[in-house]
Amino acid sequence: xxxxxxxxxxxxxxxxxxxxxxxxxxxxxxxxxxxxxxxxxxxxxxxxxxxxxxxxxxxxxxxxxxxxxxxxxxxxxxxxxxxxxxxxxxxxxxxxxxxxxxxxxxxxxxxxxxxxxxxxxxxxxxxxxxxxxxxxxxxxxxxxxxxxxxxxxxxxxxxxxxxxxxxxxxxxxxxxxxxxxxxxxxxxxxxxxxxxxxxxxxxxxxxxxxxxxxxxxxxxxxxxxxxxxxxxxxxxxxxxxxxxxxxxxxxxxxxxxxxxxxxxxxxxxxxxxxxxxxxxxxxxxxxxxxxxxxxxxxxxxxxxxxxxxxxxxxxxxxxxxxxxxxxxxxxxxxxxxxxxxxxxxxxxxxxxxxxxxxxxxxxxxxxxxxxxxxxxx
Amino acid sequence: xxxxxxxxxxxxxxxxxxxxxxxxxxxxxxxxxxxxxxxxxxxxxxxxxxxxxxxxxxxxxxxxxxxxxxxxxxxxxxxxxxxxxxxxxxxxxxxxxxxxxxxxxxxxxxxxxxxxxxxxxxxxxxxxxxxxxxxxxxxxxxxxxxxxxxxxxxxxxxxxxxxxxxxxxxxxxxxxxxxxxxxxxxxxxxxxxxxxxxxxxxxxxxxxxxxxxxxxxxxxxxxxxxxxxxxxxxxxxxxxxxxxxxxxxxxxxxxxxxxxxxxxxxxxxxxxxxxxxxxxxxxxxxxxxxxxxxxxxxxxxxxxxxxxxxxxxxxxxxxxxxxxxxxxxxxxxxxxxxxxxxxxxxxxxxxxxxxxxxxxxxxxxxxxxxxxxxxxx
DNA sequence: AGTTGCGATGAATCCTTAT
DNA sequence: TATAAGGATTCATCGCAAC
Numbered sequence: 001x002x003x004x005x006x007x008x009x010x011x012x013x014x015x016x017x018x019x020x021x022x023x024x025x026x027x028x029x030x031x032x033x034x035x036x037x038x039x040x041x042x043x044x045x046x047x048x049x050x051x052x053x054x055x056x057x058x059x060x061x062x063x064x065x066x067x068x069x070x071x072x073x074x075x076x077x078x079x080x081x082x083x084x085x086x087x088x089x090x091x092x093x094x095x096x097x098x099x100x101x102x103x104x105x106x107x108x109x110x111x112x113x114x115x116x117x118x119x120x121x122x123x124x125x126x127x128x129x130x131x132x133x134x135x136x137x138x139x140x141x142x143x144x145x146x147x148x149x150x151x152x153x154x155x156x157x158x159x160x161x162x163x164x165x166x167x168x169x170x171x172x173x174x175x176x177x178x179x180x181x182x183x184x185x186x187x188x189x190x191x192x193x194x195x196x197x198x199x200x201x202x203x204x205x206x207x208x209x210x211x212x213x214x215x216x217x218x219x220x221x222x223x224x225x226x227x228x229x230x231x232x233x234x235x236x237x238x239x240x241x242x243x244x245x246x247x248x249x250x251x252x253x254x255x256x257x258x259x260x261x262x263x264x265x266x267x268x269x270x271x272x273x274x275x276x277x278x279x280x281x282x283x284x285x286x287x288x289x290x291x292x293x294x295x296x297x298x299x300x301x302x303x304x305x306x307x308x309x310x311x312x313x314x315x316x317x318x319x320x321x322x323x324x325x326x327x328x329x330x331x332x333x334x335x336x337x338x339x340x341x342x343x344x345x346x347x348x349x350x351x352x353x354x355x356x357x358x359x360x361x362x363x364x365x366x367x368x369x370x371x372x373x374x375x376x377x
Numbered sequence: 378x379x380x381x382x383x384x385x386x387x388x389x390x391x392x393x394x395x396x397x398x399x400x401x402x403x404x405x406x407x408x409x410x411x412x413x414x415x416x417x418x419x420x421x422x423x424x425x426x427x428x429x430x431x432x433x434x435x436x437x438x439x440x441x442x443x444x445x446x447x448x449x450x451x452x453x454x455x456x457x458x459x460x461x462x463x464x465x466x467x468x469x470x471x472x473x474x475x476x477x478x479x480x481x482x483x484x485x486x487x488x489x490x491x492x493x494x495x496x497x498x499x500x501x502x503x504x505x506x507x508x509x510x511x512x513x514x515x516x517x518x519x520x521x522x523x524x525x526x527x528x529x530x531x532x533x534x535x536x537x538x539x540x541x542x543x544x545x546x547x548x549x550x551x552x553x554x555x556x557x558x559x560x561x562x563x564x565x566x567x568x569x570x571x572x573x574x575x576x577x578x579x580x581x582x583x584x585x586x587x588x589x590x591x592x593x594x595x596x597x598x599x600x601x602x603x604x605x606x607x608x609x610x611x612x613x614x615x616x617x618x619x620x621x622x623x624x625x626x627x628x629x630x631x632x633x634x635x636x637x638x639x640x641x642x643x644x645x646x647x648x649x650x651x652x653x654x655x656x657x658x659x660x661x662x663x664x665x666x667x668x669x670x671x672x673x674x675x676x677x678x679x680x681x682x683x684x685x686x687x688x689x690x691x692x693x694x695x696x697x698x699x700x701x702x703x704x705x706x707x708x709x710x711x712x713x714x715x716x717x718x719x720x721x722x723x724x725x726x727x728x729x730x731x732x733x734x735x736x737x738x739x740x741x742x743x744x745x746x747x748x749x750x751x752x753x754x
Numbered sequence: 755a756g757t758t759g760c761g762a763t764g765a766a767t768c769c770t771t772a773t
Numbered sequence: 774t775a776t777a778a779g780g781a782t783t784c785a786t787c788g789c790a791a792c
């Protein structure tokens with residue numbers, strides 16, 4: 001999915017997009033630094049926050065102050081509260097930076113994801129899906145006291161309930177999945193081998209580096225080339241690396257200079273894929289709008305032509321103005337199609353046909369001809 | 378469906394356990410009624426609370442047919458805060474009734490599960506796993522605006538962090554899973570067909586009936602024969618039906634008299650499995666185990682079925698948990714096959730057969746059926 | 755008797771643009 | 774901002790009728 005080679009001819013063609021892209025890492029606290037971004041400027045947020053596995057005292061408040069170690073129940077509660085405060089703070093800062101149509105992803109485990117999800121709902125985020133990352137090679141449970149923890153959970157949410165127009169590349173995902181729509185459970189291997197960043201000592205740079213395959217699916221499903229993607233918890237820069245490869249702009253935020261440095265080197269070495277491999281393909285939804293009247297104007301259908309449904313049970317007459325007449329009623333291809341079926345709604349383009357000497361022809365095919373003439377595809 | 382009969386000898390042997398079991402449904406509010414149970418008396422809680430779906434308008438399929446959604450009053454809450462209060466109340470009442478070693482399961486979707494999980498943590502429950510029920514046949518996303526919502530989430534938790542000695546049948550689960558640890562993602566079909574309870578009008582009795590295969594795995598993994606299982610949201614009584622079949626006691630709580638009535642009839646008709654198929658087997662961890670639980674869960678092989686080798690020289694009995702019994706030994710299909718042959722090792726899949734009216738059938742063929750149906754792994 | 759095709763259905767937060 | 778209109782959109786399974 002994430003290839004890497006590109007031919008010289010393709011390389012030339014992408015300079016335009018590429019020159020407009022940026023890829024950088026800001027060293028500092030993500031809440032403070034995200035607040036410096038222009039409000040409503042970000043297309044996609046991906047966040048892999050600390051999981052706070054045990055909440056045992058190494059927890060920092062949003063202001064970076066230390067939370068005292070916990071031994072009793074009261075302190076345990078207070079540390080949950082501190083994690084909640086921290087979560088609320090970065091979610092709010094990210095939300096401010098998001099465009100109205102932007103969406104946000106968070107990944108977590110059962111240690112933290114419930115708190116994060118509840119807070120997201122409280123802040124007004126609108127959950128679109130929860131996505132399960134099924135690990136094909138999870139770490140076994142050594143003590144045999146629980147099920148093998150073989151997945152992590154991602155929450156995908158819009159900025160608010162009313163948000164419309166968020167990016168979801170439905171057709172591309174479906175095409176990539178044997179023409180079956182993509183599901184909420186993804187099977188992806190852990191990040192291992194060469195992909196895993198190692199230090200000079202040969203040890204892994206970061207304990208929770210995510211696989212690029214996971215980020216690729218996230219970005220491919222919910223962003224477009226040229227979009228601005230940010231990651232409040234940059235870490236080793238997986239989000240940035242994949243963003244650059246996929247032709248997206250990226251800003252990562254990272255408190256730890258060592259992580260930031262390793263990530264910068266990693267991202268700098270990334271070769272973006274050729275634009276041609278990234279360009280969104282024309283879908284029914286994105287195709288330019290063509291009115292039925294245009295078919296008449298261009299002479300693909302003459303006024304007076306009879307339209308029929310697939311089984312020739314209903315007939316309608318094409319008028320010069322692009323409306324059609326069904327019985328004594330006049331209206332759009334959609335309204336008349338609905339009326340013919342006694343249905344509330346109807347897509348007239350896929351209901352009505354014209355009769356040719358080679359049999360019936362769907363008017364949607366005639367529309368496709370016009371669209372191809374218009375230079376789209 | 379292969380085999381379902383149990384011999385008279387097996388039947389006789391279970392009267393002792395059976396007479397000590399109870400299976401009843403209490404009509405009323407679960408918070409008030411659970412509070413009447415003796416504190417610390419319950420071994421396992423399974424809860425399928427309202428999800429608070431917050432559905433607005435109407436949804437239609439592409440063929441214009443109407444989607445029968447969950448519009449019942451019991452799923453309507455005025456706000457997140459109201460839902461949280463409701464959740465806190467029933468969780469506290471359940472917690473009081475639990476033994477210190479008891480565990481609790483809750484199932485939900487992204488609409489409610491984050492809130493439930495966060496509240497559980499706040500109340501002191503200790504999460505052991507989150508389990509993903511992957512649906513093999515989910516309803517598609519009709520508008521193509523999101524990922525197919527193909528899973529639900531269960532949270533499995535102990536009463537508190539310090540709780541020790543909770544039941545987790547690690548060995549049996551591993552044996553039932555081809556000697557591989559059971560994972561946190563389970564692939565199970567929806568409850569459809571004959572299993573789905575229908576009223577006199579032929580319509581489903583309850584909009585959210587869970588599959589028995591799901592409950593079977595829950596009870597087999599985290600309870601023992603004779604345990605007391607309760608379900609605060611009884612519904613159609615799936616938990617009770619599976620509990621009775623597996624030799625557990627059951628108390629369900631249900632506000633709706635119609636649901637309760639249907640559930641009582643359903644549970645009364647359940648035939649408990651022979652004790653021999655249920656008895657826990659505790660052996661040294663070093664002893665290799667085997668299994669094929671999915672065939673049992675999916676009903677391709679019923680507990681109590683006799684397995685034989687190609688020449689019918691050896692016979693073994695299928696247990697409910699997916700292990701098998703050979704003579705007085707219990708283990709995986711592989712181990713027991715080896716024992717039957719006096720060999721060091723054996724591939725149980727290609728050794729054991731079930732008897733059908735068309736002759737012997739290799740269990741490997743049944744496994745192949747599931748694989749092709751489900752698109753395994 | 756076995757095969758094929760059609761209709762029904764499942765915990766669903768399911769549209770976008772123009773006026 | 775509210776309303777109207779255009780027009781885009783489904784997978785696995787089961788039961789039953791038709792052949």
